[in-house]
Amino acid sequence: MKAISYSRYGGADVLEYGERPEPRVGPDSVLVEVRAAAVNPVDWKCREGYLDGILEPVFPVIPGWDVSGVVSRPGAAVTEFAAGDEVIGYVREDFLSRGTFAQYVAAPVRTLARKPAALSFAEAAGLPLVGLTAYQVLHRVLRLRAGETVLVHAAAGAVGSMAVQLARHLGARVIGAARESGQEHIRALGGEAVRYGEGPGELGEQVRALAPNGVDAAFDIIGGDLLRATPPLLAPGGRLASIADGGVTELGGSYAFARADAADLAALAALAEHGVLEVGVARTFPLERAAEAFRFNEAGGAGGKVVVTVD
Structure with a gap:
């Protein structure tokens, strides 16, 4: 072959x-x-x-x-x-x-x-990979629930876009962070867009303006300084997960890596079949x-x- x-x-x-x-x-x-x-x-x-x-x-x-x-x-x-x-x-x-x-x-x-x-x-x-990553982080690691607010880093990217769609389907409010070029895409998926500016501080100001009491959960896809700037944006008891930086555990969060799971993949396929995921x-x-x-x-x-x- x-x-x-x-x-x-x-x-x-x-x-x-x-x-x-x-x-x-x-x-x-x-x-x-x-x-x-x-x-x-x-x-x-x-x-x-x-x-x-x-x-x-x-x-x-x-x-x-x-x-x-x-x-x-x-x-x-x-x-x-x-x-x-x-x-x-x-x-x-x-x-x-x-x-x-x-x-x-x-x-x-x-x-x-x-x-x-x-x-x-x-x-x-x-x-499969982006869907399973987003699905398993939201459902099994962050345990996101309807009515909660989740911050998604790199929300205009492949994994981030999937996370925005899945979180909205769960009934959560989504604050999606991305560069200027990704703002419209996040809004089209049902998220509220915030922009990466000159540094983590500028992003923090935008998130706090939308969620003054903090977000219930945060999904990091970038790592580094943006990950380290995320814990102060969490509400008391807020949950943090990263797929990009193992240092998240030192911040009290969880590191995640997608695994093959036929049932999860079938659930994603069903959502795509019904037009929930693109x-x-x-x-x-x-x-x-x-x-x-x-x-x-x-x-x-x-x-x-x-x-x-x-x-």
Whole structure:
């Protein structure tokens, strides 16, 4: 099969397009014929070795965790899916090797859900990682409830946009922080927009103007100084979570990392099917130009998901 792979850590130039063996399908997995795979920042961070301490590489590595496609062959123990089913998946294992930037991927059923018919394959490929991240932080870490106010950092980005939509669906009030260019997008999703200015102090003034008694919860997607400036914006008993900075635990908050969960993914798919969630696609690239897709994602500011399509 055709695939993108790398045999050493490095920049986008280490990515190679060529033939790789078709993956074997275990009893609890299905072979998915890939139609689209989304690029996420974690993909190039893995490629550059930033996650080497927790994810062992088995070179050559096929990158990618997000996928949409069609079941080609179910494993011997699989009853959940049949050949021809359209699926989405967050196909992450505890090592790096068998990713989604390929014509086929062997996906454990715990990583899959049925694809929402309302989304194209490109849109559907952009849902799993960002959707699971936002869903699990809001539901399981922050335990956000209707009527509460949540501050979302980088609210115009991929994860942030998903968090705004999910929080609004829960019945929460959302204050979304972003650069000037993202303000209109946050408002379109139902959030109240605040702007990153000259520093954390300016942001704090804007948040306090909207929530004088503090916010009930805060979802950090940036880390660093903005994370450290967030605790004073919390109401008494307020909760803080970050997916970007492990130092959040020193501030009394929680660090979160998305995990594959078929039930959570199915819940997200249902919300997308009913029009509650939208996935914006900024640009698509064919598989053989995946290195360009990585570079485009790394440059930032795409304004939507970057997706690789597979013929």
